[in-house]
């Protein structure tokens with residue numbers, strides 16, 4: 045990576061009008077003076093005054109803590125689901141310690157601006173009474189880790205949550221890779237994030253924990269686990285050294301390999317200098333498929349290792365038995381309760397197995413992660429300092445890192461060998477499981493695109509790619525596959541809004557637009573896109589893939605909108621085969637002679 049180019053980039057990034065970190069920290073700390081942390085029904089039941097106090101007890105007693113992720117379409121439906129979960133747990137004699145409230149992404153914006161963007165999965169909290177219910181509805185400790193810290197509404201949401209008795213609030217990682225649609229002022233998002241973390245820091249002695257789910261941010265896009273470890277060191281430096289708050293790391297959603305899952309627990313314990321208190325560990329979300337029975341087996345496997353890791357190295361982190369519908373849509377209340385009950389059965393097996401397990405491979409992995417990760421951290425601090433960043437100023441540091449992006453961070457500061465091929469970047473020393481998954485998908489579909497017929501059809505065809513939200517892997521894979529067929533790609537990346545697509549289409553004149561969407565807003569987004577394209581007088585075929593559902597008021601779960609998208613004149617292609625093929629055929633038919641073999645049949649090897 046050309047460091048002089050990097051230095052020039054940093055200089056242009058720092059041209060932004062940024063207030064001093066010290067002034068923002070001071071402001072955050074003064075706000076904390078008027079905030080009183082509430083008490084939740086869970087605190088009363090467990091006789092604690094913060095979740096941290098409870099976690100330390102769990103560490104002492106080798107007690108496994110359990111987490112459920114919950115977020116129905118409305119707050120009322122979510123409350124209902126919490127009550128059902130608590131009732132089922134009571135009936136079956138187990139405790140659900142905490143619940144992660146999966147809010148609608150609209151919550152990222154200040155309250156008076158939330159209806160500017162499409163509704164997505166999860167509830168909104170817009171009334172004080174609703175925030176109050178958060179801690180009082182059932183004795184399950186609320187965890188707020190989505191669209192809180194890291195967004196324009198960081199301060200107002202953090203204050204609401206603390207007053208409701210929520211003491212573990214996140215999600216620093218989301219600052220870097222997630223965006224609040226239609227909100228372009230990234231500098232103010234960073235300022236609000238530093239202010240909110242400063243409020244948490246000022247109340248550290250009352251047990252506040254700043255949650256950061258590593259794979260929700262840049263680490264989801266790093267190809268190398270050693271860069272992920274370096275990033276964990278960096279987040280600890282930012283939150284604990286520069287802002288004096290207590291950081292609780294989370295990982296696991298994009299990690300399938302059991303040795304890596306256990307190794308990360310050991311590594312986080314080292315990175316946090318043996319005073320590691322984890323918020324939660326995500327289940328292995330990327331290995332889920334459409335076969336629900338197989339998914340049950342998967343939950344049993346990762347949970348077994350997660351429990352044994354906590355018995356071997358207790359960090360008070362909560363474990364998440366994922367519902368079997370993970371790959372299909374947000375789960376129902378019954379599916380969440382069923383998974384929790386299933387999880388308890390696995391704990392018995394894990395406690396019997398634990399004394400017989402050889403943890404050395406995981407310790408070796410942890411040692412490699414920590415030593416290479418420390419090098420990545422040192423490279424980053426040194427590199428940023430040399431580029432003119434004030435490495436003691438949290439506002440400058442967070443802003444420059446966000447603007448730099450994951451790919452350049454890894455290319456600049458990673459420890460893997462620099463690649464000479466067109467891919468660029470670095471050869472991963474320890475490839476992440478999600479990166480390997482994406483390479484596997486490319487291998488599985490490669491022959492469909494990388495063959496004479498496809499090249500004849502696709503060479504020089506102009507396609508535009510975009511993801512409506514943070515989910516970036518499908519468009520990365522499409523980019524690679526279409527490039528192999530010789531197509532010309534304009535890849536707008538992730539978190540792209542309808543108006544951005546229309547403007548780009550006007551200047552790039554693509555022959556088709558391929559959109560990936562996952563957040564339960566497919567129809568509302570498509571309607572806005574249709575209006576934007578018409579507004580730019582554009583008539584370009586659009587294919588939408590991913591999870592084609594829409595959050596609706598009258599149902600607790602998002603509904604499939606494939607037919608509605610067709611009615612709008614769009615091409616729903618939830619999978620890599622299907623709609624994409626029809627789009628190609630129509631295009632090929634209109635512009636080129638239809639050869640004998642090939643596309644008449646199915647595109648997709650999985651027989652989609």
Ligand code: B12
Pocket residue numbers: 146147149165166190191221222223259260261264265297298329330331332369370371372373374375482485512513514515516517518519521558559560561562563564565587588589590591593602617618619620621624
């Ligand atoms: C990885 C992941 C994440 C990562 C994304 C990392 C990244 N930077 O890409 C992280 C952790 C950041 C994340 C965040 C969120 N996620 Co998510 N995520 C997933 C997960 C586990 C895998 C998705 C994935 O990448 N698969 C691998 C790729 C290759 O496959 P794919 O995306 O399915 O695409 C394939 C096909 O669908 C198709 N395809 C896809 N797009 C297109 C487009 C075209 C044109 C074509 C032809 C084909 C096509 O081809 C691909 C290859 O086969 C899914 C669950 C699952 N197992 O599927 C949940 C899931 C999609 N996420 C979900 C949600 C709700 C979220 C959040 C809103 C949660 C929250 N409250 O914070 C946030 C999003 C916030 C935001 N800012 O947008 C839900 C969606 C629920 C719904 N719609 O009903 C899911 C289903 C999980 C769940 N069950 O709740 N997520």
